[in-house]
Amino acid sequence: MVVWTDFERTTIQDIFSKMNYEVVGQQALARCLIVYPWTQRYFGNFGNLYNAAAILGNPMVAAHGKVVLHGLDKAVKNMDDIKAAYAELSVLHSEKLHVDPDNFRLLGDCLTIVVAAQLGAAFTPEVQAAFQKFLAVVISSLRRQYH
Amino acid sequence: MVLSAEDKANVKAAWDKIGGHGAEYGAEALERMFVSFPTTKTYFPHFDLSHGSAQIQGHGKKVAEALATAASHLDDLPSALSALSDLHAHKLRVDPVNFKLLSHCLLVTLA
Numbered sequence: 192m193v194v195w196t197d198f199e200r201t202t203i204q205d206i207f208s209k210m211n212y213e214v215v216g217q218q219a220l221a222r223c224l225i226v227y228p229w230t231q232r233y234f235g236n237f238g239n240l241y242n243a244a245a246i247l248g249n250p251m252v253a254a255h256g257k258v259v260l261h262g263l264d265k266a267v268k269n270m271d272d273i274k275a276a277y278a279e280l281s282v283l284h285s286e287k288l289h290v291d292p293d294n295f296r297l298l299g300d301c302l303t304i305v306v307a308a309q310l311g312a313a314f315t316p317e318v319q320a321a322f323q324k325f326l327a328v329v330i331s332s333l334r335r336q337y338h
Numbered sequence: 339m340v341l342s343a344e345d346k347a348n349v350k351a352a353w354d355k356i357g358g359h360g361a362e363y364g365a366e367a368l369e370r371m372f373v374s375f376p377t378t379k380t381y382f383p384h385f386d387l388s389h390g391s392a393q394i395q396g397h398g399k400k401v402a403e404a405l406a407t408a409a410s411h412l413d414d415l416p417s418a419l420s421a422l423s424d425l426h427a428h429k430l431r432v433d434p435v436n437f438k439l440l441s442h443c444l445l446v447t448l449a
Binding site: 300303304305307308314316317319320323324 | 366369370373374375442443445446449
């Protein structure tokens with residue numbers, strides 16, 4: 192069972208309550224597809240992903256970025272049992288989408304970078320640590336149903 | 339992994355923007371790494387790792403200088419960094435997974 196300090200809880204709730212899901216979701220997913228091009232393998236039907244400009248302008252990427260962030264919402268609202276909250280999503284990613292779990296970390300890293308850019312100096316090392324811990328728990332919950 | 343001409347241009351441009359702040363960013367990246375990924379502290383039992391410590395500042399400067407060397411030898415990274423590679427592998431024996439953690443924290447610092 193994950194133990195959250197008050198600081199960690201408040202920090203996570205705070206970051207997500209102030210976040211612009213459309214912008215951050217799109218930016219994080221676009222960066223992931225650009226910086227780690229093999230992740231594009233999961234988005235064969237997204238149309239034009241041929242270069243950074245195309246990816247950044249692609250409306251399907253933007254829409255899906257938003258979907259992913261709203262998925263994270265579920266974790267934010269159920270911080271005391273993310274494992275259970277994510278059981279279905281885990282099955283989806285493993286059985287249906289067949290995503291290599293290592294890619295969760297890559298997307299998480301890109302998301303951290305986008306959030307850091309948005310928050311600037313407010314993204315202190317302590318705030319970053321809380322965010323990294325949150326993402327680590329999310330990723331671990333997503334990995335659970337893989338066998 | 340090969341750097342394309344565009345990659346090299348991007349790295350040079352980004353490095354130029356860092357200007358004289360290399361040491362400061364190096365220290366911040368180290369501090370972020372120690373806070374977010376506490377296992378990395380195991381490599382520095384002899385350091386004072388508190389916020390603003392002189393040792394972190396000094397080490398941040400070393401890291402930045404090494405990165406500057408790398409940035410000016412993009413056509414020849416393996417030999418430019420071979421001494422550092424030997425140091426980290428044979429003397430310091432750092433698990434290479436930690437290099438990714440520090441580079442992620444450097445990206446966060448720059449962001």
